Amino acid sequence: MNIVSKLPDVGVTIFTVMSQLATEHQAINLGQGFPDFNTDKALLDAVYEAMLQGYNQYSPMSGHPLLKKAIQEKTQLLYGAEYDLNTEITVTSGASEALMSSILAFVHPGDEVIVIEPFYDLYLPVIKLAGGVAVPVSMEAPSTPDQSFSIDWDKVEKAITPKTRMLLINTPHNPTGAILTSEDLDALEKIVATWNILILSDEVYEHLVFDGAKHLSMATRPSLKKNSIIVSSFGKTFSATGWKVGYCLAAPELTTEIQKVHQFSVFSVPTPLQVGLAVYMKDPNTYLGLPEFYQQKRDQLFQGLRDTPFTPYKSEGTFFLLASYKGWSDKSELAFSKWLTTEYGVGVIPVSAFYRNPESKEANQHLIRFCFAKQEQTLASAIERLPKK
Numbered sequence: 001m002n003i004v005s006k007l008p009d010v011g012v013t014i015f016t017v018m019s020q021l022a023t024e025h026q027a028i029n030l031g032q033g034f035p036d037f038n039t040d041k042a043l044l045d046a047v048y049e050a051m052l053q054g055y056n057q058y059s060p061m062s063g064h065p066l067l068k069k070a071i072q073e074k075t076q077l078l079y080g081a082e083y084d085l086n087t088e089i090t091v092t093s094g095a096s097e098a099l100m101s102s103i104l105a106f107v108h109p110g111d112e113v114i115v116i117e118p119f120y121d122l123y124l125p126v127i128k129l130a131g132g133v134a135v136p137v138s139m140e141a142p143s144t145p146d147q148s149f150s151i152d153w154d155k156v157e158k159a160i161t162p163k164t165r166m167l168l169i170n171t172p173h174n175p176t177g178a179i180l181t182s183e184d185l186d187a188l189e190k191i192v193a194t195w196n197i198l199i200l201s202d203e204v205y206e207h208l209v210f211d212g213a214k215h216l217s218m219a220t221r222p223s224l225k226k227n228s229i230i231v232s233s234f235g236k237t238f239s240a241t242g243w244k245v246g247y248c249l250a251a252p253e254l255t256t257e258i259q260k261v262h263q264f265s266v267f268s269v270p271t272p273l274q275v276g277l278a279v280y281m282k283d284p285n286t287y288l289g290l291p292e293f294y295q296q297k298r299d300q301l302f303q304g305l306r307d308t309p310f311t312p313y314k315s316e317g318t319f320f321l322l323a324s325y326k327g328w329s330d331k332s333e334l335a336f337s338k339w340l341t342t343e344y345g346v347g348v349i350p351v352s353a354f355y356r357n358p359e360s361k362e363a364n365q366h367l368i369r370f371c372f373a374k375q376e377q378t379l380a381s382a383i384e385r386l387p388k389k
Contacts, residue, residue, distance in 0.1 A: 010125050014334075014353035021338060022347030028382040029347040031337075033174070033320065035373040039240040040286070047276030059271045061263045063091025063247065066278035071247055077284060078206075081219035087252040090259055091274060093266040094244035095204045095233035100126050101261040102200050102229045102248060103166070107132035111165035116151060118354030118363075120174055120202065135159050136356050139176065141365060145313045145324070149176040153187035160195055167191070170202040171216070172209060172317025175354050175369040179209055179316045180216050185224065192227050198254075199224065204233035204246070207290045209317040210298060219249065226251055229258065234277055237287055239373070245273050294319055294372070297379065301372040304383035319373035322351060326366040333364050340368070346382045 015032045022029040038044075055064075062068070068089045075081050083089050092098040099122060107113055109131030115123050117136040127134045137159050139149040156167070169188075171180040191197060201218045209215045218228035230249040235241040248258060280286055298315055305312040310323040329336050333350030341347045348368040355363035372379060 006129060007125050013121055014349060015121075018337060018341065018347055018349055021341050025342050025345060027341045027345040027347045028378060028385065030370045030372070030374065030379075030382055031341075031347040031349040033371045033373065034241045035239040035319075036378055037239065037375050039238050040280070043238055043240070043276060043280045043286075046279040047272050050272040050275035050279070053275075055271045055275045057271060059091075059268045059274055061268050062086075062259060063089060063269065064271060064274040064278065067091055067247075067274040070278040070281040071249075074281065074284070074287070075219060075249065078215075079217045079219040081217075081225060083219075083249050084252070088249060088255050090248050090250075090255060090262060091269050092246045092248060092262060093269050094235060095202065095231050095246035096122055096244075097262070097266060098231040098246050098248040098258075099123070099200065099202060101258050101265060102231070102250075103127060103132070104130050105257040105261045106198060106254075107165050110163065112161060112163045113166045113168055114156060114159050114164060115168045116156075116170065116173075117356065118175055118351060119168075120170060121354065123168055124356065132165065133163075134356070135164075138355075138362060139173075139178070142313065145311050148178040148314055148316055149173065150178065151180075151184060153184070153191065157191055157194075160191070160197065164195070164197060166198045166200055168200045168202070172203075172205040174205065174318050175320050175349070175351055176322060177313070177315030177318050177320055179213060182216065185216055185221055188218075189221060189223050192223060197227065199228040201228050201230045203230055204236045205318040206232055207237050207287045208294050208319055209291055210295045211316070213316060215317070229254055237290070238277070238280075243270075243273050245269055245277065297372040297374065297376070300376065300379050301370060301383070304379065305370075305386075307388055308383070308386040309389060310386070313367070319371055321370045321372055322367050323370060324366050325368065329366075332359075333366065333368060334358065336366075337368055344387070345385050 018031045103126045107130035111132045113127050114135045117138045124134050206215045218224040233246040302312045309328040313322040315321040333352040337350045351367040352358040352363040
Protein backbone atom coordinates (compact mmCIF):
# COMPACT_ATOMS: atom_id res chain seq x y z
CA MET A 1 0.00 0.00 0.00
CA ASN A 2 1.36 3.41 -0.99
CA ILE A 3 0.60 5.74 1.92
CA VAL A 4 1.21 9.43 1.33
CA SER A 5 1.06 11.40 4.56
CA LYS A 6 -0.72 14.74 4.66
CA LEU A 7 1.49 15.69 7.61
CA PRO A 8 4.88 14.13 6.84
CA ASP A 9 6.74 16.48 9.18
CA VAL A 10 4.53 15.83 12.21
CA GLY A 11 5.66 13.35 14.84
CA VAL A 12 5.09 12.89 18.55
CA THR A 13 4.60 16.27 20.26
CA ILE A 14 7.09 17.77 22.68
CA PHE A 15 4.47 17.41 25.43
CA THR A 16 4.35 13.64 24.97
CA VAL A 17 8.14 13.41 24.80
CA MET A 18 8.74 15.43 27.96
CA SER A 19 5.90 13.83 29.93
CA GLN A 20 7.22 10.36 29.08
CA LEU A 21 10.71 11.42 30.14
CA ALA A 22 9.32 12.79 33.40
CA THR A 23 7.53 9.50 34.08
CA GLU A 24 10.65 7.44 33.33
CA HIS A 25 12.72 9.49 35.79
CA GLN A 26 10.02 10.00 38.46
CA ALA A 27 10.23 13.72 37.81
CA ILE A 28 7.67 16.26 38.97
CA ASN A 29 5.94 17.24 35.73
CA LEU A 30 5.68 21.02 35.50
CA GLY A 31 5.80 20.78 31.72
CA GLN A 32 2.44 19.71 30.32
CA GLY A 33 -0.38 22.18 30.92
CA PHE A 34 -2.88 20.36 33.08
CA PRO A 35 -3.76 20.60 36.80
CA ASP A 36 -2.78 17.85 39.23
CA PHE A 37 -5.87 18.59 41.35
CA ASN A 38 -9.49 17.66 40.77
CA THR A 39 -12.18 19.98 39.55
CA ASP A 40 -14.71 21.42 42.03
CA LYS A 41 -16.91 18.73 43.63
CA ALA A 42 -19.93 20.95 43.01
CA LEU A 43 -19.29 20.66 39.27
CA LEU A 44 -18.86 16.89 39.52
CA ASP A 45 -22.15 16.69 41.42
CA ALA A 46 -23.89 18.81 38.79
CA VAL A 47 -22.74 16.48 36.00
CA TYR A 48 -23.74 13.39 37.99
CA GLU A 49 -27.16 14.87 38.68
CA ALA A 50 -27.58 15.62 34.98
CA MET A 51 -26.94 11.94 34.23
CA LEU A 52 -29.47 10.85 36.85
CA GLN A 53 -32.04 13.22 35.38
CA GLY A 54 -31.71 11.56 31.98
CA TYR A 55 -29.49 14.01 30.08
CA ASN A 56 -27.69 11.15 28.38
CA GLN A 57 -28.68 11.38 24.71
CA TYR A 58 -27.43 13.61 21.90
CA SER A 59 -27.50 17.34 22.43
CA PRO A 60 -28.37 19.62 19.52
CA MET A 61 -25.47 19.94 17.09
CA SER A 62 -24.67 23.54 18.07
CA GLY A 63 -24.79 22.82 21.81
CA HIS A 64 -27.28 22.26 24.63
CA PRO A 65 -29.56 25.31 25.09
CA LEU A 66 -28.76 25.51 28.81
CA LEU A 67 -25.03 25.77 28.23
CA LYS A 68 -25.38 28.17 25.33
CA LYS A 69 -27.48 30.39 27.58
CA ALA A 70 -24.79 30.25 30.27
CA ILE A 71 -22.13 31.20 27.70
CA GLN A 72 -24.28 34.07 26.47
CA GLU A 73 -24.76 35.42 30.00
CA LYS A 74 -21.07 35.07 30.90
CA THR A 75 -19.98 36.91 27.76
CA GLN A 76 -22.46 39.71 28.40
CA LEU A 77 -21.35 40.04 32.03
CA LEU A 78 -17.62 40.10 31.29
CA TYR A 79 -17.39 41.90 27.97
CA GLY A 80 -20.73 43.65 27.45
CA ALA A 81 -21.15 41.72 24.21
CA GLU A 82 -24.36 40.10 22.95
CA TYR A 83 -24.25 36.81 21.05
CA ASP A 84 -27.40 35.23 19.66
CA LEU A 85 -28.18 31.81 21.17
CA ASN A 86 -29.26 30.27 17.89
CA THR A 87 -26.86 31.75 15.37
CA GLU A 88 -23.60 32.81 17.06
CA ILE A 89 -22.63 30.19 19.68
CA THR A 90 -21.23 26.69 19.07
CA VAL A 91 -20.27 24.23 21.82
CA THR A 92 -17.30 22.16 20.64
CA SER A 93 -15.25 19.15 21.67
CA GLY A 94 -12.67 21.28 23.41
CA ALA A 95 -10.96 24.41 22.14
CA SER A 96 -8.87 22.24 19.81
CA GLU A 97 -11.93 21.23 17.82
CA ALA A 98 -13.16 24.82 17.74
CA LEU A 99 -9.82 25.96 16.32
CA MET A 100 -9.66 23.10 13.85
CA SER A 101 -13.24 23.53 12.62
CA SER A 102 -12.68 27.27 12.20
CA ILE A 103 -9.47 26.87 10.21
CA LEU A 104 -10.89 24.11 8.01
CA ALA A 105 -14.03 26.17 7.40
CA PHE A 106 -12.27 29.27 6.06
CA VAL A 107 -8.75 28.44 4.90
CA HIS A 108 -8.60 27.29 1.28
CA PRO A 109 -5.60 25.84 -0.60
CA GLY A 110 -3.03 28.58 -1.09
CA ASP A 111 -4.52 30.92 1.52
CA GLU A 112 -2.10 32.48 3.99
CA VAL A 113 -2.63 32.52 7.75
CA ILE A 114 -0.57 34.83 9.91
CA VAL A 115 0.39 33.21 13.21
CA ILE A 116 2.12 34.96 16.10
CA GLU A 117 5.28 33.11 17.07
CA PRO A 118 5.82 31.38 19.51
CA PHE A 119 2.53 29.55 19.04
CA TYR A 120 0.54 26.55 20.25
CA ASP A 121 1.54 23.42 18.35
CA LEU A 122 -1.94 22.72 16.90
CA TYR A 123 -1.97 25.76 14.62
CA LEU A 124 0.50 24.83 11.88
CA PRO A 125 -0.61 21.22 11.23
CA VAL A 126 -4.25 22.25 10.88
CA ILE A 127 -3.39 25.11 8.53
CA LYS A 128 -1.44 22.59 6.44
CA LEU A 129 -4.35 20.12 6.44
CA ALA A 130 -6.54 22.90 5.06
CA GLY A 131 -4.01 23.51 2.28
CA GLY A 132 -3.07 26.87 3.72
CA VAL A 133 0.32 28.49 4.23
CA ALA A 134 1.35 29.61 7.70
CA VAL A 135 3.16 32.95 7.89
CA PRO A 136 4.83 33.31 11.31
CA VAL A 137 5.46 36.75 12.78
CA SER A 138 7.70 36.59 15.84
CA MET A 139 6.89 38.41 19.06
CA GLU A 140 9.35 40.88 20.52
CA ALA A 141 11.22 39.36 23.46
CA PRO A 142 11.42 41.45 26.65
CA SER A 143 14.71 43.14 27.46
CA THR A 144 14.26 42.54 31.21
CA PRO A 145 12.46 39.81 33.20
CA ASP A 146 9.87 42.25 34.55
CA GLN A 147 8.62 43.02 31.04
CA SER A 148 6.47 40.87 28.76
CA PHE A 149 6.68 39.57 25.23
CA SER A 150 4.87 41.91 22.83
CA ILE A 151 3.61 42.04 19.25
CA ASP A 152 5.02 44.46 16.67
CA TRP A 153 1.85 45.25 14.72
CA ASP A 154 3.83 46.97 11.95
CA LYS A 155 5.52 43.62 11.31
CA VAL A 156 2.13 41.93 11.31
CA GLU A 157 0.70 44.35 8.78
CA LYS A 158 3.76 44.01 6.53
CA ALA A 159 3.13 40.25 6.48
CA ILE A 160 -0.40 40.70 5.09
CA THR A 161 -0.83 40.07 1.37
CA PRO A 162 -3.85 39.66 -0.94
CA LYS A 163 -3.60 35.93 -0.14
CA THR A 164 -4.02 36.47 3.62
CA ARG A 165 -7.21 34.80 4.81
CA MET A 166 -6.81 34.87 8.59
CA LEU A 167 -4.84 36.26 11.51
CA LEU A 168 -4.50 33.81 14.39
CA ILE A 169 -3.86 35.37 17.80
CA ASN A 170 -3.75 34.01 21.34
CA THR A 171 -4.44 36.06 24.48
CA PRO A 172 -3.56 35.40 27.27
CA HIS A 173 -0.64 33.94 25.39
CA ASN A 174 0.75 30.43 25.67
CA PRO A 175 3.67 30.03 26.28
CA THR A 176 4.79 33.57 27.20
CA GLY A 177 2.00 34.58 29.61
CA ALA A 178 1.58 37.96 27.85
CA ILE A 179 -1.82 39.64 27.46
CA LEU A 180 -3.05 42.11 24.87
CA THR A 181 -3.46 45.76 25.89
CA SER A 182 -5.85 48.47 24.73
CA GLU A 183 -3.10 49.71 22.41
CA ASP A 184 -2.88 46.25 20.88
CA LEU A 185 -6.61 46.27 20.19
CA ASP A 186 -6.30 49.76 18.69
CA ALA A 187 -3.69 48.40 16.27
CA LEU A 188 -5.88 45.40 15.46
CA GLU A 189 -8.81 47.67 14.71
CA LYS A 190 -6.71 49.59 12.17
CA ILE A 191 -5.61 46.34 10.52
CA VAL A 192 -9.19 45.08 10.29
CA ALA A 193 -10.39 48.41 8.89
CA THR A 194 -7.70 48.35 6.21
CA TRP A 195 -7.71 44.69 5.23
CA ASN A 196 -11.10 43.36 6.42
CA ILE A 197 -9.18 40.35 7.71
CA LEU A 198 -10.69 37.43 9.65
CA ILE A 199 -9.38 37.02 13.22
CA LEU A 200 -9.25 33.65 14.94
CA SER A 201 -8.77 34.55 18.61
CA ASP A 202 -7.65 31.75 20.93
CA GLU A 203 -8.81 32.98 24.35
CA VAL A 204 -8.77 29.72 26.30
CA TYR A 205 -7.07 31.37 29.30
CA GLU A 206 -9.54 34.27 29.43
CA HIS A 207 -10.19 33.78 33.17
CA LEU A 208 -6.52 33.55 34.15
CA VAL A 209 -5.35 37.18 34.15
CA PHE A 210 -3.44 38.56 37.12
CA ASP A 211 -2.53 41.65 39.13
CA GLY A 212 -5.92 43.26 38.66
CA ALA A 213 -5.67 43.36 34.87
CA LYS A 214 -8.66 42.59 32.64
CA HIS A 215 -8.81 40.19 29.73
CA LEU A 216 -9.44 42.23 26.59
CA SER A 217 -11.46 39.88 24.42
CA MET A 218 -12.12 40.60 20.77
CA ALA A 219 -15.74 40.78 21.94
CA THR A 220 -15.04 44.06 23.76
CA ARG A 221 -14.65 45.99 20.48
CA PRO A 222 -17.61 45.91 18.05
CA SER A 223 -15.34 46.46 15.04
CA LEU A 224 -13.26 43.41 16.05
CA LYS A 225 -16.21 41.31 17.21
CA LYS A 226 -17.82 41.20 13.76
CA ASN A 227 -14.61 39.88 12.15
CA SER A 228 -13.60 37.50 14.94
CA ILE A 229 -14.06 33.87 15.87
CA ILE A 230 -13.48 33.68 19.62
CA VAL A 231 -12.48 30.33 21.11
CA SER A 232 -12.55 29.36 24.79
CA SER A 233 -12.25 26.23 26.93
CA PHE A 234 -14.20 24.94 29.92
CA GLY A 235 -11.46 22.36 30.44
CA LYS A 236 -8.89 25.12 31.08
CA THR A 237 -11.34 27.28 33.04
CA PHE A 238 -12.61 24.61 35.43
CA SER A 239 -9.58 22.31 35.73
CA ALA A 240 -11.23 19.51 33.75
CA THR A 241 -9.02 19.26 30.67
CA GLY A 242 -10.02 15.63 30.10
CA TRP A 243 -13.64 16.60 29.46
CA LYS A 244 -12.74 18.37 26.21
CA VAL A 245 -15.58 20.91 26.21
CA GLY A 246 -15.07 24.31 24.62
CA TYR A 247 -16.94 26.77 22.48
CA CYS A 248 -16.62 29.43 19.82
CA LEU A 249 -18.41 32.72 19.30
CA ALA A 250 -18.80 34.26 15.87
CA ALA A 251 -21.13 36.27 13.66
CA PRO A 252 -23.97 34.25 12.02
CA GLU A 253 -22.35 33.97 8.59
CA LEU A 254 -19.14 32.69 10.21
CA THR A 255 -20.93 30.33 12.60
CA THR A 256 -22.82 28.73 9.71
CA GLU A 257 -19.57 27.68 8.05
CA ILE A 258 -17.92 26.52 11.29
CA GLN A 259 -20.90 24.32 12.10
CA LYS A 260 -20.73 22.67 8.67
CA VAL A 261 -17.35 21.25 9.71
CA HIS A 262 -18.33 20.70 13.34
CA GLN A 263 -21.38 18.57 12.53
CA PHE A 264 -19.37 16.12 10.44
CA SER A 265 -16.41 15.87 12.81
CA VAL A 266 -17.98 15.37 16.26
CA PHE A 267 -21.62 16.45 15.65
CA SER A 268 -22.27 17.17 19.32
CA VAL A 269 -20.59 17.25 22.72
CA PRO A 270 -21.45 14.99 25.73
CA THR A 271 -24.81 16.14 27.07
CA PRO A 272 -24.36 15.58 30.83
CA LEU A 273 -21.14 17.60 30.78
CA GLN A 274 -22.92 20.49 29.06
CA VAL A 275 -25.88 20.48 31.44
CA GLY A 276 -23.63 20.14 34.49
CA LEU A 277 -21.50 23.07 33.37
CA ALA A 278 -24.59 25.20 32.79
CA VAL A 279 -25.91 24.52 36.28
CA TYR A 280 -22.51 25.13 37.87
CA MET A 281 -22.03 28.46 36.05
CA LYS A 282 -25.21 29.94 37.49
CA ASP A 283 -22.86 31.28 40.16
CA PRO A 284 -20.46 33.70 38.39
CA ASN A 285 -17.98 33.32 41.25
CA THR A 286 -17.05 29.93 39.79
CA TYR A 287 -15.00 31.78 37.19
CA LEU A 288 -14.63 35.26 38.73
CA GLY A 289 -12.54 33.82 41.57
CA LEU A 290 -10.01 32.09 39.32
CA PRO A 291 -7.49 34.95 38.93
CA GLU A 292 -6.84 35.10 42.68
CA PHE A 293 -6.66 31.30 42.93
CA TYR A 294 -4.04 30.98 40.20
CA GLN A 295 -2.12 34.12 41.08
CA GLN A 296 -1.23 32.58 44.43
CA LYS A 297 0.26 29.61 42.59
CA ARG A 298 2.09 31.87 40.14
CA ASP A 299 3.60 33.87 43.01
CA GLN A 300 4.66 30.74 44.86
CA LEU A 301 6.54 29.43 41.83
CA PHE A 302 7.97 32.84 40.94
CA GLN A 303 9.36 33.44 44.42
CA GLY A 304 10.69 29.91 44.66
CA LEU A 305 12.56 30.16 41.36
CA ARG A 306 14.27 33.37 42.49
CA ASP A 307 16.27 31.28 44.99
CA THR A 308 17.55 29.03 42.18
CA PRO A 309 19.87 29.73 39.21
CA PHE A 310 16.74 30.49 37.14
CA THR A 311 15.55 34.02 36.42
CA PRO A 312 11.72 33.91 36.35
CA TYR A 313 9.92 36.18 33.89
CA LYS A 314 6.74 38.16 34.42
CA SER A 315 3.53 36.19 33.74
CA GLU A 316 0.45 38.34 33.15
CA GLY A 317 -1.90 35.44 32.41
CA THR A 318 -2.37 31.70 31.67
CA PHE A 319 -1.04 29.11 34.12
CA PHE A 320 2.46 29.24 32.63
CA LEU A 321 5.63 31.05 33.66
CA LEU A 322 8.86 31.40 31.69
CA ALA A 323 12.28 31.31 33.27
CA SER A 324 15.75 31.95 31.87
CA TYR A 325 18.69 29.66 32.55
CA LYS A 326 21.18 31.99 30.84
CA GLY A 327 24.42 32.02 32.80
CA TRP A 328 23.69 28.57 34.17
CA SER A 329 24.00 26.52 30.98
CA ASP A 330 24.80 26.96 27.29
CA LYS A 331 22.67 23.97 26.27
CA SER A 332 19.89 24.37 23.74
CA GLU A 333 16.45 24.71 25.28
CA LEU A 334 15.50 21.14 24.36
CA ALA A 335 18.75 19.68 25.67
CA PHE A 336 18.50 21.73 28.86
CA SER A 337 14.87 20.66 29.45
CA LYS A 338 15.81 16.99 29.11
CA TRP A 339 18.84 17.48 31.36
CA LEU A 340 16.79 19.23 34.04
CA THR A 341 14.21 16.46 33.95
CA THR A 342 16.74 13.64 34.26
CA GLU A 343 19.25 15.29 36.61
CA TYR A 344 16.96 17.24 38.96
CA GLY A 345 13.63 15.49 38.54
CA VAL A 346 11.64 18.53 37.39
CA GLY A 347 9.93 18.34 33.99
CA VAL A 348 9.59 21.49 31.87
CA ILE A 349 8.95 22.45 28.23
CA PRO A 350 11.46 24.29 25.99
CA VAL A 351 10.01 27.51 24.56
CA SER A 352 11.77 26.68 21.28
CA ALA A 353 9.16 23.95 20.75
CA PHE A 354 6.63 26.71 20.08
CA TYR A 355 8.55 27.99 17.03
CA ARG A 356 8.33 26.78 13.45
CA ASN A 357 12.07 26.10 13.49
CA PRO A 358 12.98 24.95 17.02
CA GLU A 359 16.66 24.69 16.10
CA SER A 360 16.99 28.33 15.05
CA LYS A 361 18.91 30.90 17.07
CA GLU A 362 15.75 33.02 17.37
CA ALA A 363 13.93 30.10 18.98
CA ASN A 364 16.68 29.39 21.51
CA GLN A 365 16.79 32.24 23.99
CA HIS A 366 17.61 30.10 27.06
CA LEU A 367 13.95 30.06 28.13
CA ILE A 368 11.85 27.18 29.44
CA ARG A 369 8.17 27.03 30.41
CA PHE A 370 6.84 25.96 33.81
CA CYS A 371 3.17 25.14 34.47
CA PHE A 372 1.95 26.28 37.90
CA ALA A 373 -1.53 24.73 37.73
CA LYS A 374 -0.43 22.39 40.49
CA GLN A 375 -1.07 21.78 44.17
CA GLU A 376 0.91 23.92 46.59
CA GLN A 377 2.87 20.87 47.75
CA THR A 378 3.71 19.87 44.17
CA LEU A 379 5.20 23.30 43.48
CA ALA A 380 7.07 23.30 46.80
CA SER A 381 8.53 19.86 46.10
CA ALA A 382 9.67 20.89 42.61
CA ILE A 383 11.38 24.03 43.95
CA GLU A 384 13.06 21.96 46.66
CA ARG A 385 14.60 19.68 44.02
CA LEU A 386 16.23 22.54 42.14
CA PRO A 387 19.72 23.77 43.11
CA LYS A 388 20.01 26.98 45.07
CA LYS A 389 22.01 30.03 44.04
